[in-house]
Structure formats: C-alpha cells, structure tokens
Amino acid sequence: IAGITQAPTSQILAAGRRMTLRCTQDMRHNAMYWYRQDLGLGLRLIHYSNTAGTTGKGEVPDGYSVSRANTDDFPLTLASAVPSQTSVYFCASSDSSQSSYNEQFFGPGTRLTVL
Amino acid sequence: GQNIDQPTEMTATEGAIVQINCTYQTSGFNGLFWYQQHAGEAPTFLSYNVLDGLEEKGRFSSFLSRSKGYSYLLLKELQMKDSASYLCAVLDSNYQLIWGAGTKLIIKP
Numbered sequence: 167i168a169g170i171t172q173a174p175t176s177q178i179l180a181a182g183r184r185m186t187l188r189c190t191q192d193m194r195h196n197a198m199y200w201y202r203q204d205l206g207l208g209l210r211l212i213h214y215s216n217t218a219g220t221t222g223k224g225e226v227p228d229g230y231s232v233s234r235a236n237t238d239d240f241p242l243t244l245a246s247a248v249p250s251q252t253s254v255y256f257c258a259s260s261d262s263s264q265s266s267y268n269e270q271f272f273g274p275g276t277r278l279t280v281l
Numbered sequence: 282g283q284n285i286d287q288p289t290e291m292t293a294t295e296g297a298i299v300q301i302n303c304t305y306q307t308s309g310f311n312g313l314f315w316y317q318q319h320a321g322e323a324p325t326f327l328s329y330n331v332l333d334g335l336e337e338k339g340r341f342s343s344f345l346s347r348s349k350g351y352s353y354l355l356l357k358e359l360q361m362k363d364s365a366s367y368l369c370a371v372l373d374s375n376y377q378l379i380w381g382a383g384t385k386l387i388i389k390p
Binding site: 206207208209210211214224256267268269270271272273274275 | 285289311312314322323324325326329331368370372376377378379380381382383
C-alpha cells in the first residue's frame with residue numbers, strides 16, 4: 167500500500183441500509199479526515215481524528231459515525247442511509263492537525279448512491 | 282460565517298496565462314492552500330501561503346494578501362493537462378480547512 171486507500175470505489179445502496187466506507191493510510195499520519203464533495207459545493211468535513219483514539223465532528227456530521235482504533239484505519243459508517251447522503255466521499259490524512267502547514271493527502275474517493 | 286469565494290468556471294487558451302482568484306472570510310487564518318482536482322480524481326496539493334507575497338513553483342505561482350483576504354493562483358504556459366478544478370482552502374483558527382467550491386478551468390487549443 168502506498169498512501170491512502172479507500173473501499174469500495176463505488177456503491178449503490180438502498181435507503182435505510184447500513185454502510186461502512188473504509189479508509190487506510192500507510193504514511194503513519196496522526197490526523198485523518200472524512201469529507202463529502204457535492205456538485206457546486208466545496209469539500210465539507212464530516213468527521214476528523216487528530217490522533218488514534220480521538221475523533222471530532224466536522225461541519226456535517228449528522229447521520230455519520232467514525233472510529234479510530236489505530237493510526238492506519240479510519241472507517242466511516244452510515245447507520246441508516248438516506249438519499250441526501252448520495253455523494254463522493256474522500257478520506258484524507260495529514261502529519262499533524264495542529265500546525266499551520268497542514269498538507270492533506272487524499273484517497274481516491276468512494277462514489278456512493280443511495281436510492 | 283466562514284466563506285470562500287472563487288469563480289465557478291474559467292476558459293483559457295493553451296500556452297496562455299490564467300489567474301484564478303480566491304477571496305475569503307474566515308474565523309482566524311493559519312494559511313491558505315491551493316489544490317488541483319482532475320475530473321473523477323482526488324485533490325492534490327499545489328501550493329501553500331501563510332505570509333503575504335508570491336510563492337513560485339515552476340509554471341504555478343500563488344499570491345496572498347492577508348489584509349485583503351485575497352489570494353490568486355497564476356498558471357503560466359498553459360497545457361491541456363491543466364484542465365481541472367482548482368480548489369482554494371483556508372486553515373482557520375481551529376486548524377480546520379475551509380474549502381471553496383472550486384474553479385473549473387477549461388483549456389482550449
């Protein structure tokens with residue numbers, strides 16, 4: 167593995183179903199992030215984790231949950247999917263979340279459609 | 282509220298120069314980033330400014346004026362592969378990145 171991987175690449179999901187998007191990084195970065203990207207809108211932060219064992223809410227956390235059991239993995243769970251959660255989801259990581267130079271590295275994205 | 286404004290779309294000619302502007306109003310400022318995103322792909326880092334002035338990196342340059350809440354990305358000697366969206370993002374006082382909606386740049390031969 168080199169960088170950040172996400173799975174699945176794309177998914178069509180029935181409304182009401184539970185879904186976990188996976189994200190793994192091998193750069194030993196402390197901070198990880200989940201964003202959603204919708205047409206005409208900027209990337210919006212869903213949840214973040216400054217270090218393993220801690221998580222925080224971003225701009226649009228409702229309907230999503232995350233966990234950070236170790237440094238490498240940061241799964242995002244939709245407990246009961248709704249059509250408004252149709253989006254492209256990007257996972258990202260950075261070496262530190264509390265410094266000014268906070269270059270974030272992005273995974274390839276997961277395209278999720280909720281019907 | 283926090284706000285970042287960029288033009289939605291711009292068109293330029295191969296070999297020319299284009300300037301993409303970004304204005305921001307955020308709670309605090311800890312730096313400004315430009316990312317490039319090709320259609321269907323992930324954003325990739327282009328540049329970072331935290332002090333006023335111009336940062337040059339090959340064909341790409343980025344300028345910042347903190348007093349005006351303004352930045353621009355300058356692309357020289359445009360190539361067809363530069364067709365992409367360019368995202369401006371500001372690191373606020375909580376060290377969270379606030380993203381603009383992006384500028385789609387179309388390069389014509």
